[in-house]
Amino acid sequence: MNNQTINQILEIFYVLIGLQFFYTAWRVFRNNLNEKRIGTSLFWVILGLMFIVGPYIPNMINGILVLTMGVLTITKNVRIGKIVDVKHEEEEAGASKFGSKLFIPAIVLAVVAVVVSTWTPLGGAVGIGVSSVVGLIVAYILLRPKGKMGLYDSDRLVQQIGTVGILPQFLAALGILFTVSGLGETISKGISGFLPEGNQLIGAMAYVIGMVLFTMLMGNAFAAFTVITASIGVPFVMAIGGDPAIAGALAMTGGFCGTLLTPMAANFNTLPIALLEMKDELAVIKAQIPMALILIVVHIVLMYLLAF
Numbered sequence: 001m002n003n004q005t006i007n008q009i010l011e012i013f014y015v016l017i018g019l020q021f022f023y024t025a026w027r028v029f030r031n032n033l034n035e036k037r038i039g040t041s042l043f044w045v046i047l048g049l050m051f052i053v054g055p056y057i058p059n060m061i062n063g064i065l066v067l068t069m070g071v072l073t074i075t076k077n078v079r080i081g082k083i084v085d086v087k088h089e090e091e092e093a094g095a096s097k098f099g100s101k102l103f104i105p106a107i108v109l110a111v112v113a114v115v116v117s118t119w120t121p122l123g124g125a126v127g128i129g130v131s132s133v134v135g136l137i138v139a140y141i142l143l144r145p146k147g148k149m150g151l152y153d154s155d156r157l158v159q160q161i162g163t164v165g166i167l168p169q170f171l172a173a174l175g176i177l178f179t180v181s182g183l184g185e186t187i188s189k190g191i192s193g194f195l196p197e198g199n200q201l202i203g204a205m206a207y208v209i210g211m212v213l214f215t216m217l218m219g220n221a222f223a224a225f226t227v228i229t230a231s232i233g234v235p236f237v238m239a240i241g242g243d244p245a246i247a248g249a250l251a252m253t254g255g256f257c258g259t260l261l262t263p264m265a266a267n268f269n270t271l272p273i274a275l276l277e278m279k280d281e282l283a284v285i286k287a288q289i290p291m292a293l294i295l296i297v298v299h300i301v302l303m304y305l306l307a308f
Contacts, residue, residue: 006122013129014051021048023151024158028081039077043069044158047166066170073163080159084152094143101142109135164266171219171264178227187231195236203236204247204303211251212258212296219264221255228255237307247307254299260292261285 025044029037046065054062072078095102109131117127136150158165187210195206210232214224229251237247259265262285269284280286 006126009122009126010129011055013126016129018048018051020151020154020158021045021051024155027155028159031082036077036079037081039072039075040079040081043072043078043163069163069166078163080162083156083159085156098143104142105135105139108138161271164270167219167264167266167270171223174218174223176223178223183227183231185231187227191232197236198240200237200240200242200308201304203232203240203242204307205300207233207237207247207251208254208296208299208303211255212261215255215258216262216264219259219262219266221252221259224255224258225252237303240308242303242307247303250299250303250307254296254303257292257295257299260288 021044025041025048028044029041046069050062050065111131112134113124113127113131115127116122116130117124120127122130139145140150191206196202207228210228211221211224214228215221218224225248229248233242233247233251238244259268263269263282269288270281272278272284273281278284
């Protein structure tokens with residue numbers, strides 16, 4: 001199966017996601033009479049358009065739409081609207097009636113995702129889409145909820161997650177822009193003036209800490225890896241004998257320590273706050289700080305001992 005076919009299958013899932021955003025926009029506009037409903041609806045309409053027709057419209061238009069979403073967010077015109085929430089009594093009744101069967105759709109989702117991504121040429125992205133559809137079908141067959149419950153719950157999750165849900169995509173795009181613009185070379189020239197070359201311990205420290213700091217800025221270790229490896233890993237670790245495989249692996253997992261410390265990692269640190277309706281917006285990060293600091297030191301030690 002060629003890449004063109006896989007991309008066409010992905011487009012189907014992107015369209016489905018875009019339609020869900022349209023549904024959220026419609027519900028917000030119809031069921032909310034507050035002054036923020038226009039801005040909130042517009043945000044979800046724009047995001048839905050970008051998922052459905054983004055590849056087919058000029059990049060300039062895409063850029064304007066992204067900036068518009070940013071303006072709506074920064075001016076606090078995007079708010080959670082009226083959602084159809086499950087009452088506590090209904091949750092208790094459902095848990096008593098179905099018991100462990102409630103976990104079957106989630107297990108099916110995970111198994112199908114692994115099978116499709118591992119044993120077919122479709123890849124991980126298509127695997128997630130296929131598994132989501134299969135898991136939803138299994139949930140309807142086993143639990144037999146009302147027909148619109150899937151739409152209601154999807155709308156509820158979309159609104160509760162809110163604008164932070166698109167942050168990983170924007171950060172990934174930003175990482176590509178940094179790489180293309182030559183930021184890695186600029187960073188390398190900047191730190192070469194005060195960072196001594198040839199010192200293995202300092203090289204390991206610079207590589208791990210650089211990954212941590214840039215991941216905190218980007219919110220994504222994958223986006224940070226290319227830039228920091230090119231600017232610090234290659235000249236200050238691998239050029240003096242560091243094993244690329246070991247050093248690269250430890251740098252990547254070291255970057256995840258930065259993920260524990262930043263609100264920019266929305267899917268890890270901001271999403272739980274929204275879903276659990278926690279009052280302290282930094283509660284998750286505060287709980288992770290001690291372990292993150294310990295792991296940073298551990299990564300530096302491991303890179304120094306194992307990579308050289």
